[in-house]
Amino acid sequence: MPFMGEVSTDDKMQVTFRADASNQGSSALATGFVPDGVHPPAPTEFDMVAPGAVETQHTRIRPAFGVKITVDVPAGGSGFLEVFVNDELRDRGKVGDTVWTYGIV
Amino acid sequence: MRTRTLAPARPRPRWVAPALVAVGVLLPGSGAEAQSGGRDAECIQQYNAAVRDNVNFRPLSTANPANGCRRVAVAVTSDWGTRELFGTAVDPRDVAATRDQTTASPGEIAAPIEPVEAAGGSVAAVGTDRGAGAVAAIAINPSIFFVSPSNTEAVARWSRLSDVTLLVPVSDMDEGEGDAAGGDGQAVDYVGVRWGLNVTGLRRGSVLHRAVVAAYNRFLGAGTPQILRIQSLLSTLPTESLEPCIRILAETQSLDEDAVGRITQTCGGAPVAADPTVVAGLREAIQAARIQADSRYLGLDLRADFGDLSLAGVDTVTGTALFAGIGWGQRFMRQTDATGGVRTHLGVRYWDVEGSEDTHVAVEGGLGFETIRYYSYQRLAMAGGLDFQHRTDAATSGGDRTSIGLTGTLNVPVTPTSSVTLNFVAPVRGERRGPVLSIKANWRLLWSQSF
Numbered sequence: 001m002p003f004m005g006e007v008s009t010d011d012k013m014q015v016t017f018r019a020d021a022s023n024q025g026s027s028a029l030a031t032g033f034v035p036d037g038v039h040p041p042a043p044t045e046f047d048m049v050a051p052g053a054v055e056t057q058h059t060r061i062r063p064a065f066g067v068k069i070t071v072d073v074p075a076g077g078s079g080f081l082e083v084f085v086n087d088e089l090r091d092r093g094k095v096g097d098t099v100w101t102y103g104i105v
Numbered sequence: 106m107r108t109r110t111l112a113p114a115r116p117r118p119r120w121v122a123p124a125l126v127a128v129g130v131l132l133p134g135s136g137a138e139a140q141s142g143g144r145d146a147e148c149i150q151q152y153n154a155a156v157r158d159n160v161n162f163r164p165l166s167t168a169n170p171a172n173g174c175r176r177v178a179v180a181v182t183s184d185w186g187t188r189e190l191f192g193t194a195v196d197p198r199d200v201a202a203t204r205d206q207t208t209a210s211p212g213e214i215a216a217p218i219e220p221v222e223a224a225g226g227s228v229a230a231v232g233t234d235r236g237a238g239a240v241a242a243i244a245i246n247p248s249i250f251f252v253s254p255s256n257t258e259a260v261a262r263w264s265r266l267s268d269v270t271l272l273v274p275v276s277d278m279d280e281g282e283g284d285a286a287g288g289d290g291q292a293v294d295y296v297g298v299r300w301g302l303n304v305t306g307l308r309r310g311s312v313l314h315r316a317v318v319a320a321y322n323r324f325l326g327a328g329t330p331q332i333l334r335i336q337s338l339l340s341t342l343p344t345e346s347l348e349p350c351i352r353i354l355a356e357t358q359s360l361d362e363d364a365v366g367r368i369t370q371t372c373g374g375a376p377v378a379a380d381p382t383v384v385a386g387l388r389e390a391i392q393a394a395r396i397q398a399d400s401r402y403l404g405l406d407l408r409a410d411f412g413d414l415s416l417a418g419v420d421t422v423t424g425t426a427l428f429a430g431i432g433w434g435q436r437f438m439r440q441t442d443a444t445g446g447v448r449t450h451l452g453v454r455y456w457d458v459e460g461s462e463d464t465h466v467a468v469e470g471g472l473g474f475e476t477i478r479y480y481s482y483q484r485l486a487m488a489g490g491l492d493f494q495h496r497t498d499a500a501t502s503g504g505d506r507t508s509i510g511l512t513g514t515l516n517v518p519v520t521p522t523s524s525v526t527l528n529f530v531a532p533v534r535g536e537r538r539g540p541v542l543s544i545k546a547n548w549r550l551l552w553s554q555s556f
Contacts, residue, residue, distance in 0.1 A: 002184035002358075005163035006176065034179070034328045041326065065332050066179045068325075101183035103165070103176050 004083075004091055006103040011061040013102075014084040015069050019049040020077060027079055028072040031057050033064035033104075049079070061104055069100040145173030147347060148339050152177040155352040162355060178335035181354035182376075185331065186324075186383070220268035220301055221549060223249045227526075228275065229545035238413075240295070240543075244270040265303055272297035274413075294423075295412035301432075303404040324383055331377045338372045346373060400436040405429070406450060414456065426456035430469070436477070445476045448488070467496045473512065486516040492530070508535025522549045 007013065019027045032044035042062035049055040061067060071081055073096055082092040083100065091100065149165045156162035165176055221244040229240045248263035274295045335354065342350055350372035357364045360376060369375040408428040430452015436444040451470040457463065473490030489512065496506040511533050516526045523546070530541040 003162045003180040006166065032325050034332065035326055037329050037333070041322070044322065044325065046321075065175070065329065066183065068183070099184055101179070103179040105166075105169070105172070105176065 002099055002101055004100045004102050006105050007061050007067065007085055007090075008105055009061050009063050011085050012087065013059045013061055013067065014087075015045075015057045015059070016054065016082045016084075017049055017056075017071055017079050018054045019073070019079040027077060028070070029055050029057065030068075030070045031059050032068055032070075033062055034066045034068065036063060036065045039063040064104050066104055067102050069102075071095055071098050073097055144340055146170035147344070148174040148177045148351070151348045151351045152180065152355070155348065156180075156355050159355060174339040175332065175336040177339060177351060177354075178332045181351065181357070182328065182331050182335055184358055185360055186328065220244075220246050220265060220303060222246060222264045223549070225547065225549035227545050227547045229526075229543045231541065231543040233541050238295075239275045240272050240297075241275045242270050242272045244268050244299075265305075267300070267302045270297075270299040270301075272299070295410070295414075297408065297410045300407045301404060302407075303402045305401055305403050327380065327383045334374075334377045338374045338376075342373055346371070400444070400446075402432065402434045404432055406432045406452060410456075422456075422458045424456055424458040424461075426454060428452055428454040428469070436475075446474070448473050448475060448490075454494075465496060467494045469494045471512065473514075475514075484516065485518060486514070488512075488514040491533070494535075505535050509533045516547075523547060 013031070015029065015031050017027065017029045027049045028046075029049055030044060030046045032046075033042040035041040039062065042064055045057040045059055047055045047057065059067070069081070069083065071079065073079060078094055078096045080092070081095045081098070081100070083090045146167070149167055149170050153164040153167070156164065162180060165173070165180065223246055225244045227242045229242070231238050231240055246264055246268045248260075248266065252259045252263045254260060272295070339347065339350065350368075353367050353371045357368065360378070365375055365378065406428070407430075408426075410426040410428075413423050414426050430450050432448070432450040434446060434448035436446030449470070449472045451468075454465075454467050454469050456465050458465075469492065471490060471492035473488050475486055475488035478485040491509060492512055493507060493509045495508075509532075511531045512529065514526060514528045516524050518524045526543075526545040526547060528541075528543045528545065532540060
């Protein structure tokens with residue numbers, strides 16, 4: 001699902017990915033901002049998640065066009081992705097290779 | 106698990122965004138309504154209508170229509186190019202060290218001190234003037250035990266530092282005389298240990314990681330002009346064209362030629378052309394960074410050999426040999442996936458002969474030239490050169506103390522994790538280092554594939 005709705009500047013975003021233990025290798029979890037060309041580019045959170053492991057990223061939403069959460073799993077792999085905004089569950093689901101994009105307002 | 110923050114790309118100057126919008130406004134179809142709040146509300150309304158039945162899109166809030174056309178642009182371009190990015194992005198095996206052989210060939214001079222990236226092994230059939238045998242080698246990079254594959258920076262740094270190799274014979278572990286079976290009663294007739302320490306490993310690994318991260322950030326930044334361009338198109342379209350334009354944009358998943366044509370026809374202008382060099386640039390950056398990281402080495406080469414020293418290419422005697430030396434190598438990039446280079450080493454060897462009071466000390470060195478063609482995680486490599494050994498002892502040397510050999514190595518990849526190596530040492534001057542010919546099957550363990 002490419003577009004997951006919108007979040008606001010200064011929101012707290014927590015992204016959690018649980019990689020399936022049966023995955024044939026580590027998965028990638030990246031949360032990055034699409035720069036708006038005006039504000040300084042925000043840093044990208046980038047982690048790799050071993051099979052069976054859990055990774056959590058905490059991001060404060062910066063002024064930008066959007067924020068992308070990308071999960072890339074090994075071939076045939078999967079995991080469970082959850083996104084909390086301001087400590088409230090926003091989205092969750094079993095995913096393979098996926099990109100969730102939130103617009104920033 | 107530690108979360109790492111990547112350094113952002115250099116900030117874009119403040120004039121860039123307005124300039125890009127201005128470019129869009131000046132294109133055909135622009136008008137006074139371009140930046141109107143009414144058009145923003147209209148963009149959101151048409152977008153929500155267009156994606157109402159599309160499970161891939163969430164609707165936009167209509168409570169505040171500010172920047173509506175830009176928000177629609179963010180939504181409809183959200184998936185363009187991103188999958189390509191992470192399909193080629195940082196994998197631990199992309200940033201780990203790579204080398205052509207799992208272990209140095211028996212008798213190989215000026216063998217590069219580049220550690221195996223995780224672990225590996227080889228079996229070499231070795232022919233010497235004392236006969237033929239087979240030597241198995243197991244190499245371990247100690248970093249495999251303490252570096253998490255989730256930390257690609259650590260993988261890039263520590264996989265280049267050091268490895269330890271154990272060599273044992275496997276053809277006939279007890280050749281020679283001494284018992285009924287023809288052996289001497291010992292478990293094995295040869296054991297060798299190698300320890301390589303690449304002192305340039307950590308620094309060059311860090312350079313590699315920064316280069317890959319920089320390419321990654323460049324890719325992220327490439328989405329900005331696309332969003333501004335789509336915003337510009339939506340802001341300047343005639344009202345009747347807005348709904349079909351947004352619908353065609355929402356249906357587009359990647360900017361192939363057909364998609365660009367449909368968008369141009371429907372929206373009155375083309376999106377920013379998908380630049381294949383952005384994705385390719387990231388892929389090449391990873392490859393180039395890896396080559397750069399592996400382009401130079403300087404380190405210690407420590408070896409100990411016990412038993413039939415001819416299997417180690419040392420001498421045609423049985424005994425104990427110790428070697429301490431330094432190795433240096435430099436590669437020169439000819440193109441992205443091919444290099445030429447020079448490698449050399451210099452060291453001192455001490456050995457004693459079994460059943461004799463004789464001990465020997467020699468200075469050894471070698472100079473080789475190599476050419477390498479890179480394939481996925483492998484190298485097709487040819488190397489040739491000269492090595493010398495000059496004995497400082499006079500006890501048994503008799504005549505000429507200096508021997509010179511001609512060496513050659515050819516490594517051919519078979520799969521991404523295996524290769525075959527042919528190596529020879531031919532005496533040019535002196536007879537103490539007999540001819541050595543080996544053919545070796547290499548196997549390597551890569552870091553776990555992810556991403």
